[in-house]
Amino acid sequence: MKTISVDRIKLARESRGLTQTSMAQQLSFNQATLSKIEKGLYHVNEEMISEIASILDYKKDFFYKSHEVYPLKHFYFRKNLGTTVTNSKKIESIINIFSSNIIDLTESVDIKVDLPYIDLEKEETTPEAFALFVRQYFNLPIGPVKNLVNILERQGIVVHFFDFNKDLKISGVSFITPDGIPLIIINNSIPNSRKRFTLVHELAHLLMHYKGGVIDENRDLEKEADRFASEFLIPTKEIKKHLFNLTEHTLFALKSHWKISIQALIYKANKSGAMTIDQHRRWITKINYNGWRKEEPFEFEIEAPSLLPKLFQLHFDDLEYSVDEVQNMFGLNHDEFYRCYIQNYPQLHSYYPKINRSKISLKLT
Structure with a gap:
């Protein structure tokens, strides 16, 4: 069973430029609970992580990644x-x-x-x-x-x-x-x-x-x-x-x-x-x-x-990942994935059409 990484909750919040106070104003639970969650002192359930993911605009997969978080x-x-x-x-x-x-x-x-x-x-x-x-x-x-x-x-x-x-x-x-x-x-x-x-x-x-x-x-x-x-x-x-x-x-x-x-x-x-x-x-x-x-x-x-686009092309073509699967791997939504990794590289546009991209699900061969 996957474990939620509380470090990723703080990471997601700060990536959106939100303080605990400003984020708590959008939650159904208070700042005290959010503070304890980020310190690992409060058990966060599926309902709570779904709410956090929705507010911060990340996929739920984002909060289950286990990569270490480093200071600036x-x-x-x-x-x-x-x-x-x-x-x-x-x-x-x-x-x-x-x-x-x-x-x-x-x-x-x-x-x-x-x-x-x-x-x-x-x-x-x-x-x-x-x-x-x-x-x-x-x-x-x-x-x-x-x-x-x-x-x-x-x-x-x-x-x-x-x-x-x-x-x-x-x-x-x-x-x-x-x-x-x-x-x-x-x-x-x-x-x-x-x-x-x-x-x-x-x-x-x-x-x-x-x-x-x-x-x-x-x-x-x-x-x-x-x-x-x-x-x-x-x-x-x-x-x-x-x-x-x-x-x-x-x-x-x-x-x-x-x-x-x-x-x-x-x-x-x-x-x-x-x-x-x-x-x-x-x-x-x-x-x-x-x-x-x-x-x-x-x-x-x-x-x-050209190296980074080739890494994506290798996953799409050789390793047979769909765009959705790579997005899920990163825990990013469609638009953010496009903005972060696709839009500046024309060679990747064919994998991720701009038109109706919020509903896209490609099976690449």
Whole structure:
């Protein structure tokens, strides 16, 4: 007999941005009972879990999953300033749900992970030096990194573009599942130039901060990840000579060539010594004045992830799962499953037609 996971009740509630108080207002029982349920001190019956599932808009299957729930500090994520406590809990719950779903998908699939993890302090090296090593490890040629998403997937990293709500000020998140599968989730609403930098920023966290043991709390891990990303995408030796006396014209040309944001180029010029303090201050002022922090000119295309869609296709085609069966495995309703995993991948649309999708039940062969 399946057992209800009380951790999943709290996870579902926080993923909807609800406090115990606000949720209790919609329940037939009070907050005191809900609090005891979430702490495992009150037996929740089938009628109660049906009510909870209805209010939170999850399938009942969601609450019977046994995956461990991790605190936010277990994950690394690139966020904007101003994230509230409620939104932090919402981010934590969403990440945990993605993690459990990826675990479900990869249980039947062998993914070869080939990544060079490192302890920077033990090896007495820098993020920049390690970034150049990783470029060599990935067999990247000199010059811009082309097909970045495909390169990461080739190394066994599952990449997913997801449309986070605007109130969740997050650019990307990375973590390694208990089964050892690395996952990077990127906010699909951010500009493509920021997507590429965030991908490598999260790659840095995966390689430098997950398997190095206890990390000194005085280390600035976000700055380390930025330094790695900058050197990986635009190696100083290759780019520095082009960063002196920058003009808008040269910046736009460099952005198009290297597929990296204007802000990242200014960052590199400053850190590499190709720009004076006054020049850097003037460029930051111009960036702010032109609104380039939110939206830059001359954005470019970026390739979509292909590994995650292939995992779904394998389940649909080779393992003969129906769409409903995968949804039940995740515990997600039709619309949410579509929004989370289908809508951004055209190759999956034929499995899950938009028309009348609330009533769909496909038998795939």
